[in-house]
Amino acid sequence: MAGRNPGTELELGWISKVHVNRPAVVRHAEQIKKWRTVKGNWQAAWLLKAVTCIDLTTLSGDDTPSNVHRLCFKAKHPIREDLLKALDMHDKGITVGAVCVYPARVTDAVNALKAAGCNIPVASVAAGFPSGQTPLETKLAEIKLAVEYGAREIDIVISRSLVLTGQWEGLYKEIRQCREACGEAHMKTILATGELGSLANVYKASMIAMMAGKHLYSESQPLQDSAEAIRYTPVSEAEPSETRRSQQCTGGGGQL
Amino acid sequence: MEEGPSPGGAAPAEEWLETHGRALGHFVAGTWLKPPGRGTLQCREAATGRLLATVPRGEETDLAAAVEAAATAATRWGGLGGPRRAQHLQRLAAVLERGAAGVGAVAALLGGRPLSQTLGSDLELGLRLLRAPAGWAQLGPPGLGDWGPLGVVAVVTSGPCSVAALLWKLGALLAMGNAAVVLSPPEVALVPLLVAELSGEGGALPPGVLNVVTGTPGLRRALRAHPRVAAVTFLGLRQEEVQDAVWGSPWQGPRLGVTRGGRVVVIVLESADLDSAAAAIVGSVGTPPALFPWGGCVVLAQEGVATPLERRLRDRLGGLRVGDPLNPGTDVGPLPPMAAPPEGLAQAAREEGAEVFQPPVTLPPGGPFYPPTLLTGVAPASRCLREPAPVLVLLPVRSPGEAVTVTSGLPHVAAGAVWAQDVTLALDTADRLPLGLVWVNALDPLDPTGGGAGAGASLEALREFGRPPWDPPRDVGNRPGTLLELSPEPVPGGPAAAPDIAAAVEAARRVALGWGRLSGAARARVLREAAAALGGAGTAGPPQKDGGDDDDGGDDDDGGDDEDGRLRGALLRWAAHVELMGGAVQEVPGGRALVMRRPLGVVGVAWSGPRPLRRALELLPPALALGNGLVVVAPPSGVGPALRLRQVLVAAGLPGGALTVLPGGAENHGATLARHRPDGLWLCGGGTDPDWASVGSVAHVWVPGGILGGPGQEPPPGAEQELELRCTRPRCLCLPAGGP
Numbered sequence: 001m002a003g004r005n006p007g008t009e010l011e012l013g014w015i016s017k018v019h020v021n022r023p024a025v026v027r028h029a030e031q032i033k034k035w036r037t038v039k040g041n042w043q044a045a046w047l048l049k050a051v052t053c054i055d056l057t058t059l060s061g062d063d064t065p066s067n068v069h070r071l072c073f074k075a076k077h078p079i080r081e082d083l084l085k086a087l088d089m090h091d092k093g094i095t096v097g098a099v100c101v102y103p104a105r106v107t108d109a110v111n112a113l114k115a116a117g118c119n120i121p122v123a124s125v126a127a128g129f130p131s132g133q134t135p136l137e138t139k140l141a142e143i144k145l146a147v148e149y150g151a152r153e154i155d156i157v158i159s160r161s162l163v164l165t166g167q168w169e170g171l172y173k174e175i176r177q178c179r180e181a182c183g184e185a186h187m188k189t190i191l192a193t194g195e196l197g198s199l200a201n202v203y204k205a206s207m208i209a210m211m212a213g214k215h216l217y218s219e220s221q222p223l224q225d226s227a228e229a230i231r232y233t234p235v236s237e238a239e240p241s242e243t244r245r246s247q248q249c250t251g252g253g254g255q256l
Numbered sequence: 257m258e259e260g261p262s263p264g265g266a267a268p269a270e271e272w273l274e275t276h277g278r279a280l281g282h283f284v285a286g287t288w289l290k291p292p293g294r295g296t297l298q299c300r301e302a303a304t305g306r307l308l309a310t311v312p313r314g315e316e317t318d319l320a321a322a323v324e325a326a327a328t329a330a331t332r333w334g335g336l337g338g339p340r341r342a343q344h345l346q347r348l349a350a351v352l353e354r355g356a357a358g359v360g361a362v363a364a365l366l367g368g369r370p371l372s373q374t375l376g377s378d379l380e381l382g383l384r385l386l387r388a389p390a391g392w393a394q395l396g397p398p399g400l401g402d403w404g405p406l407g408v409v410a411v412v413t414s415g416p417c418s419v420a421a422l423l424w425k426l427g428a429l430l431a432m433g434n435a436a437v438v439l440s441p442p443e444v445a446l447v448p449l450l451v452a453e454l455s456g457e458g459g460a461l462p463p464g465v466l467n468v469v470t471g472t473p474g475l476r477r478a479l480r481a482h483p484r485v486a487a488v489t490f491l492g493l494r495q496e497e498v499q500d501a502v503w504g505s506p507w508q509g510p511r512l513g514v515t516r517g518g519r520v521v522v523i524v525l526e527s528a529d530l531d532s533a534a535a536a537i538v539g540s541v542g543t544p545p546a547l548f549p550w551g552g553c554v555v556l557a558q559e560g561v562a563t564p565l566e567r568r569l570r571d572r573l574g575g576l577r578v579g580d581p582l583n584p585g586t587d588v589g590p591l592p593p594m595a596a597p598p599e600g601l602a603q604a605a606r607e608e609g610a611e612v613f614q615p616p617v618t619l620p621p622g623g624p625f626y627p628p629t630l631l632t633g634v635a636p637a638s639r640c641l642r643e644p645a646p647v648l649v650l651l652p653v654r655s656p657g658e659a660v661t662v663t664s665g666l667p668h669v670a671a672g673a674v675w676a677q678d679v680t681l682a683l684d685t686a687d688r689l690p691l692g693l694v695w696v697n698a699l700d701p702l703d704p705t706g707g708g709a710g711a712g713a714s715l716e717a718l719r720e721f722g723r724p725p726w727d728p729p730r731d732v733g734n735r736p737g738t739l740l741e742l743s744p745e746p747v748p749g750g751p752a753a754a755p756d757i758a759a760a761v762e763a764a765r766r767v768a769l770g771w772g773r774l775s776g777a778a779r780a781r782v783l784r785e786a787a788a789a790l791g792g793a794g795t796a797g798p799p800q801k802d803g804g805d806d807d808d809g810g811d812d813d814d815g816g817d818d819e820d821g822r823l824r825g826a827l828l829r830w831a832a833h834v835e836l837m838g839g840a841v842q843e844v845p846g847g848r849a850l851v852m853r854r855p856l857g858v859v860g861v862a863w864s865g866p867r868p869l870r871r872a873l874e875l876l877p878p879a880l881a882l883g884n885g886l887v888v889v890a891p892p893s894g895v896g897p898a899l900r901l902r903q904v905l906v907a908a909g910l911p912g913g914a915l916t917v918l919p920g921g922a923e924n925h926g927a928t929l930a931r932h933r934p935d936g937l938w939l940c941g942g943g944t945d946p947d948w949a950s951v952g953s954v955a956h957v958w959v960p961g962g963i964l965g966g967p968g969q970e971p972p973p974g975a976e977q978e979l980e981l982r983c984t985r986p987r988c989l990c991l992p993a994g995g996p
Contacts, residue, residue, distance in 0.1 A: 019677040021697045023847070023992045024532035031539070035372045035584060038259050049257060 004186075007179070007213025010172045014207055020199040044087055048094060051078050055123055055155075057100040059130070065108040068101055072112035075099045075120050098123040098153055103146040110150035123153035123188070127178055132157045132192075136174060143181040154182045157190040163205050164197060171205065175212035189214040259585065265371050266582045269361035272450065278309040280445075282318055282470060283452040285325035286463020291318060297442035297470065302368030303580055303590045303623045311445050314471030316478040319437075322467040323482045326408040326435035329464025334405040334433035338393040345390035345430060348460040349383050352423075355454050362446050363419050364581045368589040368624075371582050374419065382423035388714040389431035397715055399977050403722035405433030406486035406511065412476055413440045415492035415595065419447055425489055425513075426451075428717035430465065437485070438468045443593035444492070445470040479503070487721060489513035505947040506939055506959050512948060513720050518670035519552040519644045522699060523659045523685060524565055526558045528675035529697070534568035536673075536699035538576065539587075541628055541648045551646035554666060556659045562652040566632060569648065573628050574615035591624040591646070598645040602629055610634040644668045656685045664690050673699045686989055698847075698992040716986065726962035726972045756918050757860075757925065760887045761932040763913035764858045768885030771914045772855040780831035783881055785908035787827035790820055790901075819873075823901060826874045830881035833980065837882075847992035853984035855883030856956055857935030864891040864920025865941025871964045872940040873897055875979070880905070880915060882983040884936070889920035889929065930954050936982075958982050 038046050056075045058067060075096045084090040100123040101109050109122045124146035128134035143154055156178045162171040179187050189209040193202045281290035295313040300306065312318070333341070352359060360375030369378070397403075409429045413422065417440075429436055438448045448468045455461040469475070479485055480503040488502070488510045504510055520540065524533050541553055557565045581589035591597055602612050613630040629647040631640055640649050653659045663672060671693040676682040686694040771779070839852035859879055863872045868891040876898075879886055890898045898917040906912060924941035927950040936956040939946070951957050963978060965971045 019527055019529045021529035021532045021675075021677060024529060024536060024697060027698070027846075027992070028532065028535050028539075034376070036259070037584070042259060045257065 005210065005213050007176070008211050010169060010208075010211055012168060014211075015168055015204045018200055018203050018207070020203055022199050025199060048079075048087070048089060052094060052097055054078075054096045055098045055100040056096045058105075059100070059102060059125060063102065063105050065105070068105050068108045069112045071101075072099055072109055072116060072120075075113070076116050076118045095120055100125065100153075100155060102129075103142055103149065103151075106146055106149040106151045121152035122150060123155055124149070124151035125155045125157070125190075127156035127158075129155070129157045129190070130192075132159045133161070136177070139174075140177060140181045143178055144183075147181075147183055147185050151185060153186045153188060154178075155188045155190055157192060158205060158209070160192055160195045163201050168204065168208055171208050172212050175209055175214065179213045187214055265357065265361050265375065265584065266365060267361070268358040269365050272358050272362070273309050273446075276309070278307075280309055280311050280449055280470075282312060282314060282322065283449055283466075283468040284318075284322045284464075285329070285467065286456050289318065289321065291315075294318075297445075297472065299366060299442045299446055300593075301365050302593055303365075303582075303620070303625075305623060308365060309446065311442050311449070311470040314439075314469045314475050316475075316481065318469050318471070319439075319475065319478045320482070322437045322469045323408055323410075323484055325464040326437050326467055327484050329462060330405065330407050330433070330435035333430075333435055333462060333465050334407075336433070338396055338431075341431060341433060342390045342394035344459075344461055345386060345393065345427065347458060348455050349386045349390070351454050351457050351460050352379075352386070352451065353383060355450075359419060359447070359450055359454075361582065362450050364589070366443065366446050366593070367418065368581050368592050369418065370584075370586045370589045372584050372586070375584075378418050378420045382418075382420040385420060385424040385714070386427040389427040389718055392714060392718060393431040397718055399974055400715070400718060400722055402725045402974070403432070403719075404725070406721055406723050407434060408482075408485050409434045409436050409487045409489065409721060410479055410485045410510075411436055411438045411489050411491065412479075412493070413438065413444050413448065413491045414473065415444070415592065417444045417447070417492040419451075421491050422448060422451065424717070425491060426466070428714065429487075429489075429721040430461070432718050432721045434487075434721055435465045436467065438466070439475060439479075440468065440470055441473055442470060477503075485510050486723075487511035487513065489720075502948040502952055506951065506957050509948060511720075512952070518668035519554055519666075520699065521663050521666060521669050521672045521689075521691075522553060522555045523653075523656070523663070523672065523674045523689075524555060524557040524561060525656055525659075525674070525676035525678070525681060525685070526560050527678040527681070528561065529677060530561060530565050530568055532697075533675040533699075534565060534572050537648065538569060538572040538628075540699055541573075541646070552644045553648050554641065554669075555648065555650045556653045556662055557650060558656070558659070559652045559654055562650070566630075566650055569630055569650070570613055570615070573613070573630060573648075574617070576615070576617065576628050578617050578625055578627065579620050588628060591626055595646070597624060597626050598629065598640075598647050599626070601640050601643065601645050601647065602631065604639050605631050605634055608635045608638055610638065610640075642667060656681060660685060660688045671695070673697075683989070692986055693988045693990070695990045695992070698990065716981070719981070724963075724972075724974065724978060726965070726975065757887065757889070757928055758932055760913075760916040760918060761858055761860070761929075761934060764885035764887050764916060764934075767911045767913035768855070768858050768883075771885060771911055772857070772883030774883070776834040776837060779881055779883065780835045782905065782909040783827045783831040783834075783877065786901075786904040786910070787824045787831070789904040789907060790824050790827070819897065822871070822874060823877070826877040827881075829976075830877045833878075833976070834881040834883075837980070844990075847990065850989040850991065852987045852989070853882070853980070854987045856983060856985050858885045858887065859936040859938060859956075859983070860926075860929035860932070860934040860954075861886060861888040861938045861940060862920075862924055862926035862929050862946075863894055863940045864889050865924035865926075867941070868894065869940035869960065869964075872938075872960070873901060874964055875938065875940070875960060876901065876915070878976075878979045879983045880910065882980065884983060885914045886916070887929065887934065888915070888917045889925040890917055891920060895919050926951055935985075938982075956982070956985070 056071060056078070058071050078096050079094060081090060084094060095118060098121045099109050099113065103124050103126060106122055106124045113120055113122065126143045126146050127139040128142070143156065146154060156175070158171060159174060162174065175189060191202060191205050191209070196202050196205060279296070281288040283289065290312065294315065296310040297313050298310055299308045301308050356375065356379050360371060360379055363369060363374040363378065364371040411425055426436060440448055445468070452466050452468045455466050456463065479488065490513070502512055522533070522537055524530070537553060537555060576587045577585060578588040579586040606612050610631050610633045613632070614627040617627055619625040619627060626646070630650060631647055632650045634640055634649055634651065640647060651662065653662060663669065669691060672689050672691045673695040674682050674686045675697055676685070682696050686696050837853070839850055842849045842851055861872065861875065863869065873894065876886060876888070888898055895917060902915050902917055905915060924946060926937065926939050926941060927946040930937055930946065930951040930953060934954060936958065937951055937954040939957065939959050963971065963975050965975070
């Protein structure tokens, strides 16, 4: 796994100078979509790479041990055997990056993966996912419990209300505390960009998250309907390059 | 992980060249013309120098044949009427769209622009610029209803000329009913030839309407022998090259249209989105814009953000991919043909102590490739600021005001962009820039009309190629003076005025800015008071030599009363105009554009001469009302009335330097005025007007001609609109919007 991001002290100066021009960003994103394409073998290679970065996810109210079990098998063999053979990649150990479930299902996922005999980490959403509107104590307790149950990655979701009301210090403290509650587990921060209101807020929230020590971040908007297929988050100057690469890989997972 | 190659797009172009056996001819009268015994010129691929095809070395007889064919076709084409012509042009656009792959590939092969541009934005822009005039032709352009075609128009191309630029000119001139003769050197020839061949398909254009002749640049001189060529327009030529290709005079020769290319100036203020600005700037540096082909960009960054911006620019420059233009993934192609590599410039900058940053990209071997370059810390007088070149220059400035001042001092600037999220500051800075096209928070250099062939811009293009009803057709030997009111006899000589002109122009320049910035209402008030003074006062001024006063019956043909009355009327009318005049907001794809008219600046009126235009005094109220400063060199018969007009205006509140009247005697001082570089030059002297070579340096040269109407007549309809356009220059402020 990549190295851990220790985070920094809160530097509000970095936030205050942020300006984002939305039409320019949209135009730039469209240019990239249009003219940077991969074809043929390279396309197949990039698609396989994308698969290895996926967190295969099921986050439904009707999750039970049985469908989590099925998910874990799919995590081990995400692509059909005959397709992989045709690409000559059947012996490269192509699996997804992680399996992501609610905390109550973590134990089932861990057991299923152990039975299948593979080392894919289990990621758990936490911190009041998906709305984030729960007290900080329960958020931290949820994280600690998920880690106890065996999750090696924790996907926290930030409090959008803190972003929308501009309480950057509060956001920093909250993410920092979640990070400490994670202990050894890696922490991903879900920004829920569809609810943050503006690209500038997205930028600032991601800066705060990095300062507070997140390892990877995900921009998925759970249950939000987004008009854009690709959200382009302006890359900040302070972002460590490995985080940038991981950012390109992590995306919303497939629902089973 | 690599991205791998993308399938190249050269195939359609190579196929087309093969069908002609790689030896093309001229395209005249709807067929290929391959006169025997001509030398050949070679068309080479820009990136590798490989021979693509040969074209004939055209001679005067070829040109004569083309002009002949165009003239014959023009009479019929002009008589078709707007809607029929519109249909033809739409058909042409459809054919080009179908053949887009071929056109894009040829343009990329020959010119070195990356395929992603030629096939993408260039072609899109070109088709838009072709369809807009077609639309106007269909509807009948407002105010141009009784304008006629000029006849034969020659389009002289050179250097890096893109499809979009070619279609820009062709669309407008064809829509107005003219026939075109395109002269191109071999470096550019394949694109017009392909367009011409496609235009024959499906009857898109009747034969002879679009002709293409290839040859060396020297062939331009052969155009002089063809008085039937009514207008010449240049694409892709530098100013110096234009000067030795023009002939004739504004009075008697062809109309000249020059695309004044140049660089883009980008002003980045403190509240700007630096990432987006850097992305946009670097995006443009790789590919010079379609219509400003010489490329280059000067970035003026406010000091607080200059360093972060520079860091971002360097990062992004490192990510540009330089390579074969036919690879859709390439960002930067080779240098365009006929362009000098900027190595000398970079070296000179290094010696002056500037920092030259070139990212470590691997250039393809062979071929005129040059890495993208960023120059910082340049001296204010450095060569890289004086000459446009495809490099990026970064200068720190202290404030938006300083940015405006620096921009005003840079030569060869075609358009500007202002980046700031503070909307008031952005709009204010954009407003103060002396440029015709300013983007706010965008840098879309592909479009001179700002995000779309806006209605206003295409109308102006149509005017360039149309003949107003008050301007009779110029046949060989017939001077366009029959409708004009010239002095009955040549006037005796008078004192020369050369040294005063310099001082007058200086004074006018100082004052014109302030006068132009006043609100329309303030200027209107001055004009109205002057009108009242003219009407009320009887013998306000000193006794005149030729008696133009109200009191006497007047020895003049039209009588002093009438002259004063007309002046008064003009002052009042233009006062009303300027109060009511407003700009327009146009919705264009990608946002909206504010199209406004701004004063030209300092206009020199060369009125003196052997046969001066009688009523030229009536040209002064519109020019002043619209915020210009004037330097009038008047004939002896006009000095008196002009001075009197000046007196009432100054008494009413006009700043002193805004109108200067100098006696000019019988000589035409047009050339002298032109030497002092006014923003506009009006030639009302008649007869021996200065030729294009001496006045070509001025951007807006105009021969008013019959616009004021004949003796005792009212001005023709449409005259006021024309005057308004002639006294102002367009200013387009582009505000992108959108994104879901």
